[in-house]
Amino acid sequence: MAALSALERSVTERIDGAAMLAQVEAWGAINSGTRNLAGLATMATRLADAAAALPGDIRLVDPVPVDSIGGDGRRIMLDHGRHLVVTVRPDVATRLLFVGHMDTVYGVDHPFQHLTWRPDGALVGPGVTDMKGGLAVMLAALTAVEADGGAAGIGYDILINADEETGSLSSSALIAELAAGKLAALGYEPALADGTLAGARGGTGNFSIVVRGRSAHAGRNPEDGRNAVVAASDLAVRLAAARAPMLGVNPARIDGGGPNNMVPDLAVLRVNFRPRDAEAIAQGRAILDETVATIAGEHDVGIDLHGSFNRPPKPIDAGAERLFALVGRAGADLGLTIGRRDTGGVCDGNNVAAAGVPVVDTMGVRGGAIHSSDEFLLVDSLVERAALSAVTILRLAKGGLA
Template sequence: MSSIVNAFSNKDACAAALEQVSERQLEMVALVEAWSKINSGSRNLVGLDTMEAEIVKAFEPLGAEVAYIQLPDGEMVNAKGQVETMKNGRCIRIFKRPTANRKVLLTGHTDTVFAVDHPFQAPKYLDDITLNGPGVADMKGGIIVMLNALKAFEETPDAASVGWEVLLSPDEETGSLASGAILAERAKTADIGLTYEPALADGTLAGARKGSGNYTVVVQGKAAHAGREFHVGRNAVVALSQIVGELASLTGGRPELTVNPAVVQGGVAANVVPDMAWCRFNVRLKEPEDAIWFENKVQNIIDKANAVEGYSVMLHGGINRPPKALTPANLLLMEKIKLCGADLGIDVNYVPTGGCCEGNNLAAAGLPNVDTLGVRGGKIHSAEEFALIDSFSERAKLSALILMAFANGLLDDVVKAKAH
């Protein structure tokens, strides 16, 4: 029996519950294979509905309440440079004992980055322990880890002292633009947060995270024949090129800030002065105050371009995930989770990352959280995405022990630090 479990008032029941996680290993792997075959790309509302039903069915044995939150429509700039409305799916809330003194928020997402017409649609084994498939790591596998940790926890008398809430969003892969407000609202009701993005293949977890913003800049000029009336035209591609150069030059303007102009489109033919061009770009920033600096610089670039006769420039988008700074409460939580890992023979280490997830949103709302408690895996957002299948029971045990430790007061100092 582990030393942490030995300190619990219901140590035998907790030890038995942890042991039973291993017995569900094959069940977990079979479930992720089945879920991986369901396309639930962020814009595939039918697939997201199918995934939602499967998840709710899987969580039924926990005897929790279920609620749904329809997200508002979003906006995006289409290939014609026009702002259009995009439908979003809905969040799933699964919760139990909401009036308990100790509360934990477990978050994840039902969407993947793979559209209905993407060739990557089904799982396959690369070897005996490596499963390749859409969402096996990011994060259908993570939801299964979460589910089985809660199953183990609910098998113990300690569960009676903890209120837990699972919040699963359908738009994380597009930046949580519509669900961000829901994440912030629910974060304010909890004491700690656990999020189930995948760990690295070696088990390393994410610590501090950069913030991120996605933008589109659209330039409208004036079309003209490139030979007969070249000087009558207003070349939108040339104007956009200058803007892109100025945006790229902002990289390094603040420590570790990067700007990535990523997708560019404009023009119709070589003998036509192009009247429209657009660029999608991303910014990553380390400190919350960097957002103000960046937004001011970008607005100056747009204002200057708009002042040129014959051109109209539109900027769409913004900072959608603030940086995740490590507060004293967050550092304490990370240390407690490291101790839980050591107790199970799992070496838990943390590294800062430029990537973003719902952990950014929770931290911005003041909730200490660790956000890579899912399966060990890698190459996410590509057709080479994989999960290491032995990590399903391993990571479910880790989260179950975290919940048990929380119930037994071992994380109370985290809650006190959060309050200050």
């Protein structure tokens, strides 16, 4: 702690762990699954109330329309919640971006709805780590920095979107807009339980592939049919066989079929791609197009593609290296060891990096078992990670990425 400046010590001493924990408990009691629009609206109101402590303009931004393919092969529109944006000192030349999400993976009908305490003092609950704890960290750090005047030389935007867990399809344009021209960005996905941060990330692409065959009687004239389920299955097997070290391919689901005595004329194959770099995206798209054409010809079926590579890979470039180094030094001066590990997981940090902005996207709490009914938050990390963010922000305000 001796390496901290007087201002940094003053700011970190302002961080109120009890208040942060109370926020997490209150927010964790609100179901805000991505499709729960009422719950998301409640969360947005609570978050706006918390952000009112900052000297900025608060607004809710409508989601961009997003469509999907249903199990019947038809295009449907998806509903999303509104996204919260806070803008502070927009006319200042040096500006930062802070990103988080209010949605969770736990829908209204998910059995995991309540908070409990483990014997070791960890808080277990839906979204407490991913990322309602992270949102508490973000807002506490910024509130403490603003209270001591440490951020007067910078401006910033906060984006808390409502659809990160399903790919940020209704907010990706907003992320790109807010990222433009920023010096750096901090995201509040959780760190690992030991505090390790995510480094480079792979990308992702999600596709729904509609296969249309021809129905026929399975006993009388099956040769007149074109089996869409068989074609979709063949397509899934061939795509899975095309995986490579830099390109993951996961055929995840086939919808379709019908009565046993009928050749099925419709199937929808869902496939996830995980490219590790830009070249792998091109490779994945070429494999997809070529395999679809082959299957369409061999099985005499029609095939329509829906989807995209919606999150590009996030490499660690020179700017990101400098930002990680700054975070590491801030951690060391707080008595923390800040490790880093590359991951195949994706988040809004991928989108921010694609806009050319250095980002560290796991500045949130320590915890684990996210996306499961055992999700837990290590409560002592609330103050710890808020202090890490606060010192990082103060140093960005003072010296940039130097």
